[in-house]
Amino acid sequence: MKEIDFYKIVDTIEGLCIKAACDLPEDVERIINKAIKQEESDFGKYILGQILDNTAYSRRENIAMCQDTGIAVFFVEIGQDVHIRGGGLSDAINEGVRRGYQKGYLRKSVTADPVFQRKNTGDNTPAVIHTEIVSGDMLKIRLLPKGGGSENMGALKMLKPSDGIEGIKDFVISSVVEAGGNPCPPVIVGIGIGGTMDMAALLAKKSLCRKAGVPHHDAQYAKLEKELLKEINRSGVGPQGLGGRVTALAVHIEHFPTHITALPVAVNLNCHAARQAVANL
Amino acid sequence: MAEIKRITAPLTAEIVSKLKAGDMIEITGVIYTARDAAHKRMVQAYQEGQPLPIAIQGQIIYYVGPCPAKRGQVIGSCGPTTSFRMDAYTPTLLELGLKGMIGKGTRSQDVIECIKKNEAIYFAAIGGAGATIARSVKKAKVVAYPDLGPEAIYRLEVEGFPCIVAIDSHGDNLYQSGSERYRLN
Numbered sequence: 001m002k003e004i005d006f007y008k009i010v011d012t013i014e015g016l017c018i019k020a021a022c023d024l025p026e027d028v029e030r031i032i033n034k035a036i037k038q039e040e041s042d043f044g045k046y047i048l049g050q051i052l053d054n055t056a057y058s059r060r061e062n063i064a065m066c067q068d069t070g071i072a073v074f075f076v077e078i079g080q081d082v083h084i085r086g087g088g089l090s091d092a093i094n095e096g097v098r099r100g101y102q103k104g105y106l107r108k109s110v111t112a113d114p115v116f117q118r119k120n121t122g123d124n125t126p127a128v129i130h131t132e133i134v135s136g137d138m139l140k141i142r143l144l145p146k147g148g149g150s151e152n153m154g155a156l157k158m159l160k161p162s163d164g165i166e167g168i169k170d171f172v173i174s175s176v177v178e179a180g181g182n183p184c185p186p187v188i189v190g191i192g193i194g195g196t197m198d199m200a201a202l203l204a205k206k207s208l209c210r211k212a213g214v215p216h217h218d219a220q221y222a223k224l225e226k227e228l229l230k231e232i233n234r235s236g237v238g239p240q241g242l243g244g245r246v247t248a249l250a251v252h253i254e255h256f257p258t259h260i261t262a263l264p265v266a267v268n269l270n271c272h273a274a275r276q277a278v279a280n281l
Numbered sequence: 282m283a284e285i286k287r288i289t290a291p292l293t294a295e296i297v298s299k300l301k302a303g304d305m306i307e308i309t310g311v312i313y314t315a316r317d318a319a320h321k322r323m324v325q326a327y328q329e330g331q332p333l334p335i336a337i338q339g340q341i342i343y344y345v346g347p348c349p350a351k352r353g354q355v356i357g358s359c360g361p362t363t364s365f366r367m368d369a370y371t372p373t374l375l376e377l378g379l380k381g382m383i384g385k386g387t388r389s390q391d392v393i394e395c396i397k398k399n400e401a402i403y404f405a406a407i408g409g410a411g412a413t414i415a416r417s418v419k420k421a422k423v424v425a426y427p428d429l430g431p432e433a434i435y436r437l438e439v440e441g442f443p444c445i446v447a448i449d450s451h452g453d454n455l456y457q458s459g460s461e462r463y464r465l466n
Contacts, residue, residue, distance in 0.1 A: 041463060043303075043445065047407055050443075054410040064358040067348045067411040067431075105357050107348045107431050118318075120430050149363045149385070149408060181456055182363045182386040184408035236464030240407060241386060242445065243459020273409040 002079070002137040004281050006086035009139070012279045013096020016143045017072065018104035020277035021064040024055045027211040028188075028249075028274045035186055035246040044244030048186075051239075051272055066273045069106035070145030072097045072127040075209060081137035090129055093141075098123040109148070130202065139281040142209060150187060150271040153179035156201055159263040168193065168265050169228060175267045176232050176248060181241020184271035186249045188212055189232065192266040195256035204268035207252035212274060216253055225251040239272075249274075290439070291339035292380040297402050300446050302453040306404060308442040312341040312383070314435040316362055319426055320370035327373060334425030334434060337374060341381035341404075346431035347421075348411070356421040356437070360411030361385040364403070368392050375399045383444055387456035397452040405447035405455070417442040 029052070036048045058065035074093055084092070101108055101124040110125065111118040155175040159167045168191075176189055192203025215222035228251045238244025249272065258264065283305050288296050290310035300306070313335055315323065323333050344364050348357025364384030371382070372395040380401050385408040388396070396403060406414060420438035427433050447455045 041459070043459065050407050050410050050413065054407075054413045058358070058412040061412070063351065063354075063412050063415075064348045065412050066409045067346060067358040067360055068362065069348065069358075105349045105351045107346060107357070109346070109431070120432075122430070152363070180387055180460070181405070181408075182365065184385065234465035236460040236462065238460060238463055240405065241456050241460065242405065242447070243455070243461075243463045245463060271409055 001081050001083055003083050003085045004139055006084060006092050008281065009084065009089070009092035010096045010099065012141065012281060013093055013143070014100040014103060016141065016277040016279055017097055017100025017106065017145070018062070020143050020145050020275045021069045021104055021106050022062050023059050024065060024273060025212070025276060027213070028272070029055055031212045031249045032186070032272060035249055039239065039244050039246050041238055041244035043242045044239040044246060047239040047242070048246070064104070064106055066147060067107055068109060068147035068149065069101065070147045070275070071110055072124060073144045073146050073205065074127055074129045075142040075144070075206065076129060076131045077134045077138070077140040078131055079136040079138045080133055082139050089131070093127055093129055094125045097125050097127050140278070141281070142276060142278045144205070144208060144276045147271055147273070150183035150269040153183040154204070154266070154268045156197065156264070156266040158197065159265055161261070161263050163263060165224065167263070169231065171265055172228055172267055173231050173235070176269070177235045177237060179269065180237055183269045184273070185237055185241060186239055186246045186272050188270040188274050189228070189248050189251045190268040190270060191251065191253045192268070193253060193255045193264070194258040195264060197264055199256055200264035200266040201268070203254040203256060204266040207254040208268060208270045208274065209276065210252050213250040221253050221255065225253055290341045290381070292341060292402070293339060294400055297380060297400055297450050300402055300449055302446050302449045302455040302458065304446040306444050306446060308341070308444065309440050310438070312343050312437050312439055312442070314343050314345050314347070314437060316344050316346050316432050317366055318429050318432040319434050320367050322426060324370045324373050327377065333377070338378035339380045341383060342374070342379060343437065344382065344384035347435070350421070354415070356415050356418045358411035359415045359418060361406040361408055364388060371395065375401050387454065388448060393448060393452050393454065396448055397450065400450045402446060402450055403448040404444040406444045414443070
């Protein structure tokens with residue numbers, strides 16, 4: 001049994017919040033650099049250049065790359081041989097978010113109630129926390145701060161099994177193309193297929209954890225990812241929706257077995273500021 | 282790449298008439314911020330016969346909710362938010378004299394018609410480039426709705442604020458023409 005102190009988790013989360021907001025992962029930066037070479041539109045090239053300048057500047061100055069520092073989404077893998085001493089895991093995560101968003105001068109973007117008062121909680125809590133119990137004695141914490149622009153362009157559809165691959169393609173492509181410039185393209189397209197309605201949505205979000213542009217390990221899904229990326233980039237939407245070749249940087253699919261009657265498909269978009277940070281305790 | 286046109290804010294009919302969709306722009310002068318909650322309050326105030334908290338004639342509204350400023354900074358990261366969420370409120374403000382808007386993403390047909398009718402203009406700033414955009418803000422002051430936090434109305438003094446004309450006063454829309462130009466099927 002490994003013991004991990006409550007405040008060690010708080011400190012770790014604080015650091016993850018600031019790192020994620022200010023320091024774009026290198027794999028995302030690399031894929032944007034690659035996109036500039038493919039882009040034909042002058043505006044597109046200019047915009048991608050500005051995005052890379054912004055990335056370098058925010059990293060150097062340790063300031064948020066985008067003012068929408070997001071709602072904090074966590075994927076936590078808890079080893080079954082881990083014991084947290086001194087308090088609960090959710091409390092530790094939320095306290096870390098509270099401190100990180102304050103200390104990092106990050107925007108607080110969470111409303112207490114979604115419908116009636118919509119009053120800002122003032123400290124960016126509560127976080128959205130997904131936990132999974134795994135074997136071993138590690139606590140792995142992954143943060144994806146998720147901005148509203150891209151999150152709001154997500155979509156979910158319960159397709160019929162007979163809709164098949166073409167049905168999936170039509171739904172995904174139309175979701176991305178109709179979103180136009182709203183989700184801050186070039187985007188990373190996260191797709192969840194299978195399971196149930198809730199599982200498909202979660203898989204779509206999880207697929208955004210993968211390093212940008214790494215293909216699926218299964219050749220069939222890797223091929224589907226590649227075909228979707230090609231089709232999306234024929235749309236002309238381009239960087240910021242102002243026209244160009246690069247609408248998406250990558251397409252990631254995650255899948256799960258499903259019911260004999262079902263073909264759930266969820267699309268979760270990430271903007272070009274595809275932020276995440278990970279810690280292992 | 283087109284040459285950069287430098288304009289001043291607030292806007293006049295003369296300035297707006299010279300701008301075309303696809304022009305690269307740098308704005309110098311005073312602009313105001315407002316997003317969802319501030320728009321809702323302004324339009325409510327108007328409907329109740331109350332004065333707006335800012336004199337809106339000729340002004341540019343920038344759709345943004347900035348990050349807090351660090352010590353030594355004028356303002357934190359401050360890139361544009363998605364504009365279509367303001368579409369329900371925009372026609373009222375345009376009728377009241379609002380001349381320009383800065384945001385990201387296309388607008389509803391209703392807003393485009395209203396832009397044409399009132400000879401207004403819509404600029405796109407680069408979403409996700411908020412850290413570098415903040416460098417063009419020289420002064421920032423909350424002038425209304427401070428209880429809204431990042432959604433309060435700020436008066437910004439900007440110098441060389443970079444943006445692109447997305448929808449001009451004739452209704453020409455770069456979101457439409459740009460993507461049509463590069464569409465392959």
